[in-house]
Amino acid sequence: MRNHWVWNRFTITFGMIALAIVAWNIYVSFNDGGRIVGKVVDAMGQPVAGAQVVFWRQTVTSLEKVAETRTDAEGHYRFHNNGQYALVLTARIANAQSARHTVPLWFRNQNVQIAPIVVE
Amino acid sequence: MSRRTRILSHITLILVSVIMLTPIYWVVKTSISGENLFTYPPSIVPHDPNLFYYVQAWYTVDFVRLFTNSLAIAVLVVVVNLVLNAMAGYALTKHFPGKGMVLGFLLASMMIPFHATIIPAYLLTAKLGLLNSKLGIALPFFSHIVCIFLFKSNFEAIPSSLVQAARLDGLSELRILTRIMLPLSRPAVATNIILSFIWSWNDFLWPLIVVRSPDQETMPLGLVSFLASFEDTTGALYAFCVLVVLPSMLVFLLAQKDFIRGLTTGATKG
Amino acid sequence: MDTPSRHADDRKTAVVAQRMKKPFLSRKTRHLAFVWMLLLPALLVYFAYRAVPLAWNVVLSFSFWAPGKPIRFAGLYQYQELAFYDGIFWEVLKNTAIFMLVIPISIMLALALALLVDQKITGRNIYRTIIFLPYPMMVVAVGIVWRWLYNDNVGLINYALRSMGLISRPIAFLESYDFALAAVIAAAVWQILGFFMIIILTGLQNIPPHLYEAARIDGARAHHRFWRITLPLLRPSLFLCVILGVIASFTSFDLIYTMTNGGPGHATDLLITYIYKAAFTLSRFDYAAAMTVVMFVLFLALALLTNRLAGGDAGKVDISD
DSSP: HHHHSSSSSHHHHHHHHHHHHHHHHHHHHHHHSSSSEEEEETHHHOBBOOEEEEEEEEOSSEEEEEEEEETTTTEEEEESOOOOOOEEEEEETEEEEEEEEEEEEETTTOOEEOOOEOOO | OOOOHHOOOOHHHHHHHHHHHHHHHHHHHHHHTTTTTTTTSSSOOOSSSSSHHHHHHHHHHHHHHHHHHHHHHHHHHHHHHHHHHHHHHHHTTTTOOHHHHHHHHHHHHTOOOGGHHHHHHHHHHTTTTTSSSSHHHGGGGGHHHHHHHHHHHHTTTTHHHHHHHHHHOOHHHHHIIIIIITTHHHHHHHHHHHHHHHHHHHHHHHHHOOOOSGGGGOOOHHHHHHHHTTTOOOOOHHHHHHHHHHHHHHHHHTTTTHHHHHHHHHHHOO | HHHHHHHHHHHHHHHHHHHHHHOOHHHHHHHHHHHHHHHHHHHHHHHIIIIIIHHHHHHTTEEETTTTTEEEOTHHHHHHIIIIIIIHHHHHHOOOOHHHHHHHHHHHHHHHHHHTTTTTOTTTTHHHHHTTTTTOOHHHHHHHHHHHOOOOTEEEEEEEHHTTTTSSSSSOOOOOOOTHHHHHHHHHHHHHHHHHHHHHHHHHHTOOOHHHHHHHHHTTOHHHHHHIIIHHHHHHHHHHHHHHHHHHHHHHHHHHHHHHHTTTTTHHHHHHHHHIIIIIIIHHHHHHHHHHHHHHHHHHHHHHHHHTTTSOOOOOOSSSO
């Protein structure tokens, strides 16, 4: 009788859901440093040093600049504490420019490794 | 039944099922692909499905607040309903002067749709100082007459010898209700929980009237204000729709039998 | 099971109680107090949110009143206004009447479906679940989904009609005076159909099978059995659907609010949405109260009429007294 009230499909289903939520939150808390790392390459796939990388925020109507940085000698760039759940990145150097790179995230401030941005 | 009628029945039913499911499929599809918000002709199968509209919906509205508001109200409604309905149902199994009047009053109340009382109910809630509060949203739904009668008939089906034995053991009436009657009325309890949960969860008009500030908004109100501020051209809106519908769907699918029994025995929810 | 045995119980308990201790109050009084204590909270809720509002509505409808102002007697002023000076009220009333087309449409479809899923065919439980599925969904979400299905540019319905060659250019269903109400009705039917089907199905399953056996032995054909046995015995279920449909027509606020908000113009405004607008956007509580009284009287009249037509047993449900 007692078991019937405690172990039924309701408690099991909602228990599983609660468990999944807890697990997800634990995962999030270990991965929400907001680090964005990536690389800028040229059309040949060679790393581009000194490229200006701008990190934008998509609002309802427009793009808003959040931060910008320059790539190091190996073409790497990194941002901290992005605070966003969807990123828009652009890179430019001299007269070459990349396409808009939109990266949706799974949660706010997620650590991400971004696929190489190509400038041409 | 002949083979031909069997096949014809199946064809008809499958066709109807497809029609019934199409809107549901369509909203789920858009919520995971965002397609045909701008494109024509719409594609039937989603290309490149993803869950990012859900992420967007989650952050665009304060989803946790809406959810906890709705849930808090629903839990309050469900718990109070259980207590009040079981008590009233138990009282109605007894004989006492004025019982006919009480039954008449309840049946008459059943004939007053809540929608026909919104203006005075609003004024009353304002007088009580409960506008824009969870208690104010929950208060009118603290009891469902259908469930009172459900409990009554369930209690009446319990063998009286059991009750008598308990009485001889010296159990008080209240103990009899909580220790003997309720554990034996699982179906009524389940039906009551499910009906009051779904009705409270889906309710829109009353919160719309009572709620004045965004921090008290419930899920349907959040959905409507989302629609108002973003128009219907974003996949996030449909992701939000799915998220809003999901809890009551889950409860319904888990407890189909109890839900349907509650509806068909009570029928009018008033 | 009530009267004799219960009284015997009571007497026996009384004896036991007396033996245990001298009660402060007499047993009868305590029993009464206990019963009323159990009943009171629930009754209070209904008293406060059903009985009082009903009377309050009537009082308001004969008054001039706005929040923060003293109440003044208005006689029939509000009723005169809605009857003679408010053309929209009549339009809204007409819309509500048209909206009741939901009832016959859903009932006919539901009856057909109920007969189909009442057969012993494989997967009938799945069909039932699918057809019933829309009913417990939140109406606000349903309204938003349908509003988008009806969209003139990218809506599925326009697409389907165009690819079938039925129309040559898209129709903005919800913005058109001709189609808006019909479009809303279709959505309402979609949602309530499964509920009606379940009610009729319950009615079907309560028909004793031996009646069909007897008819079959008498050589009655299938359609005879339907008209002579099934339909007459389904009367209470069908009329229950009618009453529920009437209630739905007077209370379908959420669907209208999200799909059209009464527009275009007042083409899809029902009584309930018009009352809401009068009270909560125009703050004309007194006028809205008068309309509410009219709505309630109409509802009551229709419900009683339906009950009379049903021979007094519409909505006859298992509320054993």
